[in-house]
Amino acid sequence: MTIGNNTAPKKERKSSKKGKQVDENAPLLPKTHDEDGGFDEFNGASFTGAVFNLSTTIVGAGIMALPATMKVLGLVLGVAMIIFMAFLTEASIELLLRFSRVSKSSSYGGLMGDAFGKVGKNLLQIAVMINNIGVLIVYMIIIGDVLSGTTADGIHHPGVLEGWFGVHLWNGRTAVLLVATLGIFSPLACLKRLDSLSYTSALSVALAVVFIVITMGITIVKLINGSIMMPRLLPDVTNLASFWNIFTVVPVLVTAYICHYNVHSIDNELEDSTQIKPVVRTSLALCSSVYVMTSVFGFLLFGDSTMDDVLANFNTDLGIPYSSFFNDVIRVSYAAHLMLVFPIVFHPLRLNLDGLLFPSSRPLNQDNFRFASLTIALISVIFLGANFIPSIWDAFQFTGATAAVCIGFIFPASLTLRDRHYIATSKDKMLCVFMIVLAVLSNGVAIYSDAYALIKKNSSPTA
Numbered sequence: 001m002t003i004g005n006n007t008a009p010k011k012e013r014k015s016s017k018k019g020k021q022v023d024e025n026a027p028l029l030p031k032t033h034d035e036d037g038g039f040d041e042f043n044g045a046s047f048t049g050a051v052f053n054l055s056t057t058i059v060g061a062g063i064m065a066l067p068a069t070m071k072v073l074g075l076v077l078g079v080a081m082i083i084f085m086a087f088l089t090e091a092s093i094e095l096l097l098r099f100s101r102v103s104k105s106s107s108y109g110g111l112m113g114d115a116f117g118k119v120g121k122n123l124l125q126i127a128v129m130i131n132n133i134g135v136l137i138v139y140m141i142i143i144g145d146v147l148s149g150t151t152a153d154g155i156h157h158p159g160v161l162e163g164w165f166g167v168h169l170w171n172g173r174t175a176v177l178l179v180a181t182l183g184i185f186s187p188l189a190c191l192k193r194l195d196s197l198s199y200t201s202a203l204s205v206a207l208a209v210v211f212i213v214i215t216m217g218i219t220i221v222k223l224i225n226g227s228i229m230m231p232r233l234l235p236d237v238t239n240l241a242s243f244w245n246i247f248t249v250v251p252v253l254v255t256a257y258i259c260h261y262n263v264h265s266i267d268n269e270l271e272d273s274t275q276i277k278p279v280v281r282t283s284l285a286l287c288s289s290v291y292v293m294t295s296v297f298g299f300l301l302f303g304d305s306t307m308d309d310v311l312a313n314f315n316t317d318l319g320i321p322y323s324s325f326f327n328d329v330i331r332v333s334y335a336a337h338l339m340l341v342f343p344i345v346f347h348p349l350r351l352n353l354d355g356l357l358f359p360s361s362r363p364l365n366q367d368n369f370r371f372a373s374l375t376i377a378l379i380s381v382i383f384l385g386a387n388f389i390p391s392i393w394d395a396f397q398f399t400g401a402t403a404a405v406c407i408g409f410i411f412p413a414s415l416t417l418r419d420r421h422y423i424a425t426s427k428d429k430m431l432c433v434f435m436i437v438l439a440v441l442s443n444g445v446a447i448y449s450d451a452y453a454l455i456k457k458n459s460s461p462t463a
Helices: 007-018 047-058 061-073 075-103 108-148 160-165 173-189 194-224 240-254 260-269 273-305 310-315 323-357 368-388 393-418 426-462
Strands: 149-152 155-158
Touching (some): 047 260, 061 240, 075 240, 075 260, 108 149, 108 173, 108 393, 173 368, 194 273, 194 323, 260 323, 260 393, 273 310, 310 323, 323 368, 393 426
16 A cells, blocks of 8 residues: 555554554454555544434434433433443443554454453344344334334324325335335445544434424423423332332433443544543533433333333324424434434444454455455344244343343443453443443343233233
C-alpha cells in the first residue's frame, strides 16, 4: 500500500494516540484503518457521528416497553431506575475501555480472549450472535406488524398500508418485508464502516424524537382538557404477588442500554481515542432523556391501560382531533426508526460470525466475497425468521435477554474480577459483584415469568 507524504504523519499520530495493537483474529471489528488497506481516504469518524451511531445502537425496540415499566414501578421509582441503569452501563463500558487500553485490545472479543483465552472470545461471539439475530428478527416482525398488520387470537389488527389502501398482495407482510430488505436493509448492511451510517443514525434518533414530541403534545392537550388522571408515583404493593411483579420489569431496564458490542468498533474509527469516553457519556445522556420522556409521557397518556408494547396503544382513538393521522405518523416513524437501526445492529453480528467461522483469515473488509456471502446469508436467515416464525417473541425473551445481560454486565464484570493486569480496585470488584448478581437475578426473573406465562397459557383451555 502506497502512503503519500501527507498521509503518513497523520496515520502515525492516530496510531500513537490509540496505543493499541490490532489483533488479526479479533472479531468485533475492524482492524484500525491505519492497517486496513480498504480505507486509505478515511480521515477518522467525527464525534457527532460516533454519538449518533452509539445512540442508535442503544435505542431500539426496547423503548416501547419502557412506559409499561412505569405502570409497574410508578413514575418516581421508574424514572430513578432508568437513570440508575444509565450510570451502571457507563461504569461497565468504562471497565471495558480501561482493560482494553492496558491489554492493547482493539475489540471486545480480543479483550475476552486476553482474559479467558479462545473460550472467552467464542462465548462473547456466540452471545452477540444470539442477541443480535434475535433483535433483528424482532425488528422485522414489528415492521411487518406496523405496515402490514397482524392477527393474534383470531383478531386482526390492520397495518398502516392496509388502512390506507385496503388489502392487496403488494402490501402483504412478505411483500413489504421483501421490499424493505432489498431496498433498505441490504444496501445499508453493505457499508463497511460504522461511520458511513452516521447520517442514517442521526435520522433514526430524530424519528425517535418525533415519537416523543407527538406523544408529549397529545399528553399536554389531554392534561389541559382534564381527561388525564393523576398517575401512580410509586409501586402498588398489596400482596406478595404484586411485590414479585415489580421484578418482572428488571430485564427490560437491565437490557435497555446494551451497546457494548459496538463501543470498540466506534472507538477504532475515531481519530482520537480519548474522545470515546465523552462519546459514551453523551450518548447515554441523550438516550436517558429519550427513555425518560417516552416513559413518562407514554404512561401519562394511557395510564393503567398502557400495554407491554406502547405502540399497540396507538391503534385506537386517542380522544383528540386527527387521532387517526397522529396514530399513523407515530407508527410509520417508529417503523422507519427500526429500519435505520437495523444496519447498526447487523454490523457486529456479521463481524462475530466471521470471527467464529474464519478466525485466521484476513480482515473481513478486505475480502469482498466473504463479506458479501456472510451478509446475504445473515439477511436471508433474518428475513425467513421474520416471515415464518412470527411468534418468535417467546423464544427470544429467553435467549435474547440472557445474551444481552452477558454482553452488558456479566462479561465486563468477569473481566474485572479476573483482573489479569492487576488494575482493578476494591471498589471496581464490589461493583462487579453487584452487576453479576443483578444480571443473574434479571435472567432468573425473566425466565421464570416467561415460563410461568407460557405454562399458564397452555393450561388455560383445559382449566
